[in-house]
Amino acid sequence: MTVKIRKVGSxxxxxVxxxxxxxxKExxxxxxxxxxxxxxxxxxxxxxxxxxxxKYGKYDDDDTGFIDAGVEKDEI
Structure with a gap:
């Protein structure tokens, strides 16, 4: 199947x-x-x-996407 580019405005x-x-649609x-x-x-x-x-993180009304999962002492 082949399609060609059309120019519409700029x-x-x-x-499709x-x-x-x-x-x-997007x-x-x-x-x-x-x-x-x-x-x-x-x-x-x-x-x-x-x-x-x-559900999985300590949700603190911060929607930045970072989860405060905590760090154990032996993980540092």
Whole structure:
């Protein structure tokens, strides 16, 4: 399957062929080696949610994503 880039305003657009089932409305785009372009659906980070922090960490209403897990003396 081949697609061509179209110019829309100041953007380059790649059309998703009808045969590809689109499962998301928003994608992260990455440029790979040798000109490869990869589109990945945007998803929530399951490790940076209030629910996860409350369950596995010592949640202190800080949503920065860092978990206060504590350090044992022999780990330093």
């Amino acid at each position: 953007s380059n657009v790649l059309t 062929p009808k045969g590809i089932k689109v499962t998301s 994608f992260d785009v990455y440029e790979g080696r040798e000109g490869a372009i990869t589109f990945l659906p945007v998803t929530d980070n399951p490790f940076n949610t209030t629910k996860t922090l409350e």
